[in-house]
Amino acid sequence: MFEIDTLCYHSKLREKNAEIKFAFTVLTLFICVWNRSIVIAAIVFATTGFLTVCVGGIPAARYIRLLCIPFFFLLLSTLTVVINFSKTPLSGYAICLGTFYITAGKDTILFAVQIFCTAFGSVSCLYFLSLSTPMTDLIAVLERLYCPSLFIELMLLIYRFLFVLAELASSISTAQKARLGNRNFRTSFSSFGALLSVLFIRAIQKSGRLYDAMESRCYDGTIRVLHQQYPVKRKELFLCIGYELLLLYFSWKGLP
């Protein structure tokens, strides 16, 4: 998560209008999932990958490494669809195991491939958004979409506190390691427990201090902040609309 956050601040697409990026992602994701088509998923994967790496400037190696995490997860999940135990072999493939077969029908295999491609296309779509749009801009978009303010404020505070607490946890962990806190499984287990309890106490203390600091700046129960504005460019808007229309055309053609 921290790597994604760091990378997105280096993306060349970071200063493009967040609403456009958000709309592009949501529409593309919707079309990709709705069609469950291998071709459309491949187009989505290629486009979002191109935008993220070639246009956004995210290093390809790091992008591929990030994709590997969901790739293996999706692969394992899809395998469960195509591995069936049956007494009779099915049309797709069959591996004989004595009186049983590990087998699946052609339709099932096609279905599994479609599911895998759709999920992977969707993941690349979400990576495009998260690797080009900082959380602050996403929060601003949600605010403009009239998301409940409580939800927005919670997102804002959780996002900020994740980093504060991660830094704290890292320094406590280093201090524990420096005193052989991770010498064996038993000490590691004990150190981890101590870390969690200290982290919990510190989180409460920090939240109290943060509240004081907010109160000292006239906080009245509602967090009001200004967001950076990046104007919408016509070219980007038309490109986005054109791309979505093209995807809709492909889905109307009923590609596999």
Place this chain on the structure above:
Amino acid sequence: MSETILEAKHLYFSYDNDQTHSLNDFSLKIEKGKKIAVMGSNGSGKSTFFLCCNGIHRPSSGNLFFHGKEIGYSRRELLELRSNIGIVFQDPDNQLFSASVYEEISFGILNLGVSKDTARQAVSNIISKLEITPFQEKPTHALSGGQKKQVAIADILVMQPEILILDEPAASLDPKHTDIVRALIDQLSDNDMTILIATHDADYAFAWADEVVLIHEGSVLKSGTPLDVFSDTEALARTNLRPPSVLPLFQTLCRKHILSKELPVPRTLTELEQRLEALPDDAKKASSK
């Protein structure tokens, strides 16, 4: 005669239901436009006093006056007080809550009820004044300690308070960032703002402050001009402080008749060095003999 902007009269405050007092009969007068260094050992009550000034803590007894009017604790009165007395906390991580620098700075001014356009203008001005532009779009967690401190100061300055309180502004900063923050404070001092700084740095307090306040066990032990306060070795020892390095050096040079006692006391080592450089060569030779 200078106008008193803030006055504390016999303040008491306890964090543990009056078993111990963090503020113990604390009385102090602060004049408008003054630069005040508040000093004292750890746990002496400096931060507690600051939080009382801002209305975050309510003293269990005693009175606080702002512009001669007693501070009230209704929602409206507190908002008015907090818009006039800004406090920069010691640890910026306890102050910065927003995801980005720009959002963070806009928080205080929007709470004052100004329009978004006015707030946007004020935020842009303060960002440019405090040289925050290069990192204004960065997330707050990606800033260095010095940058976080700059943003924490900008957070308060954008609200244009009459009194600025800085709780150990140079704490855990490297010399370069300490200089940046101090240059910023000097810039503010020139604008006739009343500034209170909690610090343990006697050299800085001696060079910068118009008045030094020594706090010991929740009350004011001594206050006055830097020379008055730092000449009181007994008071300094009670508050775990050392005199500024320029003071004993100047006194030694005077005792050895190298410099005249009649001259004003230099406030920094650089000033003292310039005085020595300005001495005629004969005097230097005589002193070396």
